[in-house]
Amino acid sequence: MAKLVAILATTHHPFYYRTSRLPTAEAPPFAAEWVRKVAAYRETLTRMRPDVLVMVGSDHFHQLWLDNMPQFLVGKAPFYDANYYNEEREFGLPRLLLKGHEELSAHILRAGLDEGFDLAFSNELRVDHSITCPILTVRPDNDLPVVPIYTNIFAPPLPRPERFVALGRTLRTLIDSWPSSLxxxxxxxxxxxxELGGPRQFGPHGPDPEFDARAVEWIANGDIDGCLAEVTLDSLHAPGNATHGFMDFMLMMGVAGYAKADYADHLDLFHTMEAYFTWYPNGVDA
Amino acid sequence: MSRYLVDKFLYTIDRDPGLVERYREDPGGTVEWWEREQAGRILNCPVDEATTWLAFTDEERAALAAHDHVALFGLGAHPFLTLTLWIAMFERDFPEPLGMQRDYAARLSHLGLPYPDIST
Incomplete structure (x- = not known):
């Protein structure tokens, strides 16, 4: 069977790529620490020598639109072009071509359907910065095949937090049962x-530092029950109007189970807190 | 209320560099043209197979034609779509980094929770 060697849950900050490439004299004061933290985080993936990456993110109204909106969608294609004109325009992100892994995509789709998740699929998916930001930070050589999984954290009605956790748990069992040596x-x-597009956007910190502190504790401690006891679709409006993206962290907590993270770090940036977590579900020597 | 159509306007303008400039320079004319020629276009269908019933309310049309992001917020336009398009159109007018985004927020600062419903 396949071996799940690492689980990474992190924020995706589209400004990182451009910030990290600025000459020192032009870089903002927080850039050096940000680059150091990302480099340390990258090592948590590199050391585990993965062969294939399952990548969970969310389309930001690029290819997926309100005339036909899936809740959970799995890419099944040999390649994925990546990034869009408005991401080049706003963030300076490069266009990329990612390799796909159709066999693992097919397995996740077939077994996921059989486990009770009516997953949508796409044979021609152009992924956006929710997928490419972590490629640029933790696998900048872009040398591994990927299976992109998109969640709807953007266009209500959304699945509830419990459903994200359940999909994460299911994803873990699907990977563990994949007949592969990879x-x-x-x-x-x-x-x-x-907060994006609202009165609390782009402040000196994230819109709700208290929520951020609790969230970091939930994730680092694998405290799924504590998190689910407090987080609902309604409650997520209070910390900021784009905070439903936290449900992708909850999905990743589902993948990790109740385990404490083996690596946890964060960085308080202007307008948002960056966070970096890694689990080694089969041990660091797997 | 046609919140979906407002979002569709923001979405289809934002993804086309030519339309971003056209809407910046001529908001009223762009809204009028778009509602007449483009509003019914189903994005994954041939042009002839269009929707026949979509239209803005007067309030929505006026907010779009006035570049009034505060009114759009109040109408429940998706804030991510509005912000992204506003950055494309107006960030260039502010000398300091994130100046546009902070001005945008300040103009909304009289609003508190709960924010308007954005569901479509």
Whole structure:
């Protein structure tokens, strides 16, 4: 069977790529620490020598639109073009071409359907910065095949937090039961408290530092029950109007089970808190 | 209320560099043209197989034609779509980094929770 060697759950900050490439004299004061933290986080993936990456993210109204909106969608294609004109325009992100892994995509779709998740699929998916930001931070060589999984954290009605956790748990069993000799890593990106397009956006910190502190504790401690006891679709409006992206972190907690993270770090940036978690579900020597 | 159509306007303008400039320079004319020619276009269907019943309310049309992001917020336009398009159109007018985004927020600062419903 396949071996799940690493689970990474992190924020995806589209400004990182451009910030990390600025000459020192032009870089903002927080850039050096940000680059150091990302480099340390990258090592948590590199050391586990994965062969294939399952990548959980969310389309930001690029290919997926309100005339036909899936809740959970799995890419099944040999390649994925990546990033869009408005991401080049706003963030300076490069266009990329990611390799796919159709066999693992097919397994996740077939077994996921059989486990009770009516997963949508796409044979021609152009992924956006929710997938490419972690490629640029933790696998900048972009040398591994991926299976993209998109969740709807954007266009209500949304699935409830419990459903994200359940999909994560199911994803774990699907990977563990995949008849393959490959080493798999799951990388999912979301947000802590975040406001976009509202009165609390782009402040000196994230819109709700108290929520962020609790969220970091839930994730680092694998406290799924504590998190689910407090987080609902309604409650997520309070920390910031884009905070439903936290449900992708909850999905990743589902993948990790109740385990404490083996690696946890965060960085308080202007307007948002960055966070970096890794689990080694079969041990660091797997 | 046609919140979906407002979102569709923001979405289809934002993804086209030419339309971003057209809407910046001529908001009223762009809204009028778009509602007449583009509003019914189903994005994954041939042009002839269009929707026949979509239209803005007067309030929505006026908010879009006035570049009034505060009114759009109040109408429940998706805040991510509005912000993204506003950055494309107006960030260039502010000399300091994130100046546009902070001005955008300040103009909304009289609003508290709960925010308007954005569901479509």
């Amino acid at each position: 080493r798999v890593a799951v990388i999912g990106t979301g947000h802590l408290s975040l």
